[in-house]
Amino acid sequence: MSLYKKLFVVIDPTSKKQPALQRSADIAAKSKGKVTAFSAVYKPIEEMGDAPSRKVGKQAVLKAWKEKVTAMAAPYKAKGLKLSQDCSWTSDWYAAVSRAALRADADLVIKSTFRHGKLKRLLHSTSDFTIMRHSPAPVLLVRERKSVSGKAIVAALDIESKDEGHIGLNNSVMKHAHEMADFTGLPLPVIAATSRKPDFSHLIAGEEQHPDGPEATLAHAFGVERAHFHMVRGDAKRVIPERAHFLKADMVVLGVSKRSGAKGVLVGTTAQKILDKLDCDVLAVN
Numbered sequence: 263m264s265l266y267k268k269l270f271v272v273i274d275p276t277s278k279k280q281p282a283l284q285r286s287a288d289i290a291a292k293s294k295g296k297v298t299a300f301s302a303v304y305k306p307i308e309e310m311g312d313a314p315s316r317k318v319g320k321q322a323v324l325k326a327w328k329e330k331v332t333a334m335a336a337p338y339k340a341k342g343l344k345l346s347q348d349c350s351w352t353s354d355w356y357a358a359v360s361r362a363a364l365r366a367d368a369d370l371v372i373k374s375t376f377r378h379g380k381l382k383r384l385l386h387s388t389s390d391f392t393i394m395r396h397s398p399a400p401v402l403l404v405r406e407r408k409s410v411s412g413k414a415i416v417a418a419l420d421i422e423s424k425d426e427g428h429i430g431l432n433n434s435v436m437k438h439a440h441e442m443a444d445f446t447g448l449p450l451p452v453i454a455a456t457s458r459k460p461d462f463s464h465l466i467a468g469e470e471q472h473p474d475g476p477e478a479t480l481a482h483a484f485g486v487e488r489a490h491f492h493m494v495r496g497d498a499k500r501v502i503p504e505r506a507h508f509l510k511a512d513m514v515v516l517g518v519s520k521r522s523g524a525k526g527v528l529v530g531t532t533a534q535k536i537l538d539k540l541d542c543d544v545l546a547v548n
Contacts, residue, residue, distance in 0.1 A: 264292070264293035264294070264295065264441070265293075265369055265370070265437070265438065265441050266289055266290075266293045266295055266369045266370045266441070267293060267294070267295040267296070267369055268295060268296060268298070268366060268367055268368050268369045268370075269286045269289060269290055269293075269295050269296065269297045269298070269368065269369065269370050269372060270297075270298045270300060270362070270363045270366050270368035270370065270371045270372065270399070271283055271285075271286040271297055271298070271299050271300065271371075271372045271373075272300055272301075272359055272371065272372070272373040272374075272393075273299050273300060273301045273331055273334070274373075274374055275301055275302075275303055275327065277374065279374070279406055280334060280374060281374045281404045281405065281406045282372045282373050282374040282402075282404045283299065283334060283335065283338070284338075284404075285372055285402070285404045285543075286299075286372045287338040287341075287343050289370070289372075289445065290343055290344070291341075291342075291343070292445050293445075295344075295369075296344035296345070296346070297343060297344065297345045297346075298345075298346050298347070298348055298362075298366040298368070299331055299334075299335060299345055299346070299347050299348070300347075300348045300349070300350075300358075300359065300362045300363070300366075301327055301328075301331060301347075301348075301349045301350070302349075302350050302352050302355035302358040302359065303323060303324060303327050303349060303350070303351055304351060304352055304353040304355075305319075305320075305323055320351060323351075324349055324351060327349060328347055328349055331347055331349075332347070348362050348365070348366065350362060356389070356392050356393060356396065357396075359371070359393055359397070360393070360396050360397055360398060363397060363398050363399055364398045368398065368399040369399055369400075370399055370400055370401075370402060371393070371397050371399050371400070371401045371402070372401075372402045372404060373390065373393060373401060373402070373403055373404065374403075374404050374406070375390055375403040375404065375405060375544075390403055390537065391518075391533070391534045391537060394518050394533075394537075394546040394548065395518060395519075395548065397548060400438055400545060400546060400547045400548065401545070401546045401548075402543065402544070402545045402546075403537075403543060403544045403545075403546070404543050405541065405542065405543055412448070412510050412511050412512025412513065412542055413448065413449075413509070413510040413511075413512065414448050414449050414450070414451050414509045414510060414511050414512060415439055415442045415443040415446060415448050415449070415450050415511070415512060415513050415515065416439075416450075416451055416452075416453060416505075416506050416509055416511040416513070416514045416515070417435055417436055417439035417450060417451075417452045417453070417484075417514075417515045417516075418435070418452075418453045418455070418498075418502045418506070418514055418515065418516040418517075418536070419432050419435060419436075419452060419453070419454045419484075419517075420432065420454075420455075420498070420517065421454045421456065421480070422456055422457070422458075427519070428517075428519075431517035431519070431547065431548075432484075432517065434517065434547045435515050435516060435517045435547050436452075436484050436485060438515055438545055438547050439452075439515040439545075440485060442513055442515065442545060446512065446513075448512060449490060450486055450490060451486070451490040451491070451492060451509055452481070452484055452486050452490060452491050452492065453492050453494060453501070453502055453505050453506065453509075454480075454491070454492065454493050454494065455494050455495075455496060455497070455498035455501045455502055456493065456494070456495055456496075457495075457496070457497065457498075458495075477491060477493055478491075492505060492509075498532055498536065499532055499535040499536055499539075502514070502516075502536050503536055503539035503540055506540060506542065507541075511540075511542045512542055512543065513542055513543040513544065513545055514536075514540055514542060514543075514544050514545070515544075515545040515547065516533060516536065516544065516545075516546060516547070517533070517546075517547050517548070518533045518546045518547065518548045519533075519548070533546070
């Protein structure tokens, strides 16, 4: 059974292009799922006159936007896509996305992301990362492109930490990476970045030892061939984007910690800096 039966796509009211909507339709067609198209719309009410005028103005703005989304979705619905709308009037769209995804019981949140200049890229990646950290479901950030352009679904893992939360996060990353590899038919290489001589004995303690050594045992534990398991020495913020580019990644699947406090911030900062350097789609599992 597919992991993605309830898809939640964030419609960007500031953009004419909605690659996330296309991707949600593609995934729903394969998973036999349904899509909720969410919009957060807001206009300063002081520009709308007195209270009755503000109420009428708000209703008019919402009605116009819903009609616009209906028109966007029409070609996909004509092909059989099951799609419903959810529209919120709010300026706090980060929180609105999380609340609406929770209402929809979403299995996957899908959001478009675009290339920008350096300053806008910083601000945009920060907003993307805020959603990734607080979403109740994994978040797929979709780049604008005509078709699948890469040659692999790449999973990026933290194998150094012995923390149970990180080990569980690795397992979730692999589960979703395998699902996306099955959807696309692309191979699934794994990148394990280490800052020192790796010690991953805690990950293979209960595994049958492979005759080709511990790295082969770990690859088998994650469900990939030894040739697709890349143990790379160096800073994760540098080596993961470099190796993903080398592997011609169509998508990178990585884990994002939700925890607060110094340790959670450190993990979050690393993931955000990796995100800033990737030009492919990113699936963030939390």
